[in-house]
Amino acid sequence: DAKTTQPPSMDCAEGRAANLPCNHSTISGNEYVYWYRQIHSQGPQYIIHGLKNNETNEMASLIITEDRKSSTLILPHATLRDTAVYYCIVRLKAAGNKLTFGGGTRVLVKP
Amino acid sequence: SAVISQKPSRDICQRGTSLTIQCQVDSQVTMMFWYRQQPGQSLTLIATANQGSEATYESGFVIDKFPISRPNLTFSTLTVSNMSPEDSSIYLCSVTVSVDTGELFFGEGSRLTVL
Numbered sequence: 694d695a696k697t698t699q700p701p702s703m704d705c706a707e708g709r710a711a712n713l714p715c716n717h718s719t720i721s722g723n724e725y726v727y728w729y730r731q732i733h734s735q736g737p738q739y740i741i742h743g744l745k746n747n748e749t750n751e752m753a754s755l756i757i758t759e760d761r762k763s764s765t766l767i768l769p770h771a772t773l774r775d776t777a778v779y780y781c782i783v784r785l786k787a788a789g790n791k792l793t794f795g796g797g798t799r800v801l802v803k804p
Numbered sequence: 805s806a807v808i809s810q811k812p813s814r815d816i817c818q819r820g821t822s823l824t825i826q827c828q829v830d831s832q833v834t835m836m837f838w839y840r841q842q843p844g845q846s847l848t849l850i851a852t853a854n855q856g857s858e859a860t861y862e863s864g865f866v867i868d869k870f871p872i873s874r875p876n877l878t879f880s881t882l883t884v885s886n887m888s889p890e891d892s893s894i895y896l897c898s899v900t901v902s903v904d905t906g907e908l909f910f911g912e913g914s915r916l917t918v919l
Contacts, residue, residue: 725906727906731847735912735913736808736896736898736910736911736912736913737847737896737898737908737910738910739907739908739909742905742906742907778846780846784906785906786905786906791837791849791852792837792847792849792898792908793849794839794846794847794848795846796846797846
């Protein structure tokens with residue numbers, strides 16, 4: 694799996710958009726970008742994934758650059774409950790391919 | 805989706821003893837994985853639990869220390885053997901449900917403290 698680089702931590706204001714960057718310059722053509730988050734004392738939770746196109750769901754938006762070497766997870770209106778560690782992971786999509794977690798970004802949403 | 809139940813949710817263990825963690829899923833799943841999360845750290849994959857055959861271990865993890873069983877498509881166990889304080893961690897079970905999404909679901913974890 695391609696490695697990812699994320700800032701170790703970031704703060705954001707409640708109600709504002711949180712933009713979480715991720716670099717994955719060695720990503721291969723058939724690898725997807727996945728985002729998970731881990732709220733304190735819970736197991737990781739899937740947020741979103743994408744290959745080339747931007748994706749949006751009820752939780753977040755994923756913006757992938759045209760060269761696919763980086764991406765940004767956007768939480769449109771951050772709440773205090775979004776405080777968590779966010780992991781950007783690049784992997785093949787097929788079942789059986791495990792997740793390799795990096796250090797993630799520790800996001801603190803402040804009132 | 806999948807609902808994963810892990811037992812125990814937490815335990816305090818004595819050095820040299822062994823503990824078995826159970827992972828029960830509410831539906832049949834294709835793949836099951838076991839992860840470890842040491843205090844303040846990210847998650848590290850221990851092994852893939854294979855139904856009906858020996859688990860596939862990641863580098864640095866061995867069967868004698870972390871024996872795994874998976875008797876069917878909804879259940880797996882991880883044993884942490886001959887525990888030392890360095891084994892104090894959260895152990896998480898994870899499953900794959902959909903080939904289409906490749907999404908993994910995680911249990912809430914089992915927090916072990918070894919004294």
